[in-house]
Amino acid sequence: MDKVKLLLGAVAVSSVVIAAEKIILKKPPESLKRYYPPQSQKFEFLSNMYLMSTSFYAVNLNINEGNWDKALEWAEKLRDAYVKTSKMVPEWKEYFKPELAENFVKAVQSKDVDKVVQASKRLGRTCSKCHQENQIAVKLVFHFPSFEEIKLEDPVEFTELKTGDYMRKLSNSMKALRIYLEQGDTEKAQEAGINFVERARGLRAMCSKCHTEKISEEAILGKKYEDALTRIEEVLSGDNPSKEEIYKHLTLVGSACTKCHNVHLIPAMVQEAFAK
Numbered sequence: 128m129d130k131v132k133l134l135l136g137a138v139a140v141s142s143v144v145i146a147a148e149k150i151i152l153k154k155p156p157e158s159l160k161r162y163y164p165p166q167s168q169k170f171e172f173l174s175n176m177y178l179m180s181t182s183f184y185a186v187n188l189n190i191n192e193g194n195w196d197k198a199l200e201w202a203e204k205l206r207d208a209y210v211k212t213s214k215m216v217p218e219w220k221e222y223f224k225p226e227l228a229e230n231f232v233k234a235v236q237s238k239d240v241d242k243v244v245q246a247s248k249r250l251g252r253t254c255s256k257c258h259q260e261n262q263i264a265v266k267l268v269f270h271f272p273s274f275e276e277i278k279l280e281d282p283v284e285f286t287e288l289k290t291g292d293y294m295r296k297l298s299n300s301m302k303a304l305r306i307y308l309e310q311g312d313t314e315k316a317q318e319a320g321i322n323f324v325e326r327a328r329g330l331r332a333m334c335s336k337c338h339t340e341k342i343s344e345e346a347i348l349g350k351k352y353e354d355a356l357t358r359i360e361e362v363l364s365g366d367n368p369s370k371e372e373i374y375k376h377l378t379l380v381g382s383a384c385t386k387c388h389n390v391h392l393i394p395a396m397v398q399e400a401f402a403k
């Protein structure tokens with residue numbers, strides 16, 4: 128029974144990154160693109176991963192139930208998927224050790240639990256090594272559509288801008304509003320503030336380029352956001368705009384910016400870095 132328990136532990140190949148002193152994000156290889164949108168909608172590489180990990184667990188499960196024949200079938204499935212996957216991304220060939228997958232099959236054939244434990248550990252290490260070095264970057268790059276392709280019309284200058292450029296103009300008009308308010312330059316503050324409000328409203332047009340559900344947009348740019356923008360407009364068009372009142376509403380708007388960045392900015396930053 129002890130041996131079986133040992134096996135359980137050893138075969139549980141973690142796909143999650145193990146605790147580390149540092150995390151490195153390596154640019155995913157060119158040829159991996161073939162297995163992800165827009166080139167393919169089938170996620171062939173990822174589905175092989177699921178097949179391998181299911182097969183790994185199936186061996187474990189069947190051995191624990193004493194069903195060595197089924198365990199062998201799954202071990203062979205694992206080996207075949209492993210060999211097939213090793214040919215999918217030439218740049219990653221070195222991560223795979225097909226002979227270890229073959230050894231694993233032989234170990235299951237031998238019906239010797241110790242051998243299976245050893246073989247599964249050695250094979251499992253090849254999985255973990257690649258995951259540690261590549262999984263996070265792959266998720267960030269391939270599981271998020273790119274903001275690079277998204278263009279937004281600037282409601283102030285009537286030009287088409289890329290997301291990053293739009294964001295810069297948006298945030299500059301917000302800064303200008305603050306600067307002129309601090310300087311007591313009401314007229315300029317009004318102009319900058321109105322530009323900011325229009326650009327902040329213009330952000331909405333972006334959401335539907337990826338999201339089909341209105342609820343995603345509402346979760347961040349909902350009624351509170353719209354109300355805060357309207358209030359900024361109203362206060363600014365009054366005679367003696369109150370700085371404090373405007374800052375109060377700006378804080379609310381700013382928290383929407385932060386929310387959206389929390390969800391979208393990190394993948395966008397990683398993608399941008401690798402696009403160069």
Ligand code: HEC
Binds near residue numbers: 383387
């Ligand atoms: C989709 C949700 C979203 C919302 C809402 C949003 N941003 Fe952004 N923001 C992004 C993304 C994505 C990027 C990265 C764009 C890029 O660099 O291609 C970004 C980048 C930025 C940048 C860095 C630009 C650069 O590259 O130098 C600033 C500054 C910024 N946003 C300000 C704001 C402000 C201010 C608001 C709110 C008024 C806001 N953002 C609202 C998604 C959002």
Ligand code: HEC
Binds near residue numbers: 177180219255257
């Ligand atoms: C050459 C690199 C490499 C090797 C070797 C490798 N993997 Fe992966 N694996 C990845 C990458 C990259 C991802 C992330 C793919 C994605 O999210 O689209 C992944 C994802 C997974 C996932 C899915 C995790 C999740 O929920 O997103 C599982 C399960 C998995 N691998 C199991 C295995 C097993 C079991 C082995 C060994 C028998 C293995 N992998 C070998 C690179 C590798």
Ligand code: HEC
Binds near residue numbers: 333347348
């Ligand atoms: C380039 C594509 C893209 C754009 C543009 C975009 N998003 Fe997203 N957003 C995603 C992806 C991808 C996710 C992760 C969830 C998923 O895979 O569907 C996500 C997740 C979210 C989530 C959490 C989960 C959900 O689906 O509701 C919210 C909320 C959200 N986005 C709001 C926004 C808002 C607001 C805007 C416009 C200002 C926006 N997004 C623009 C791609 C995008």
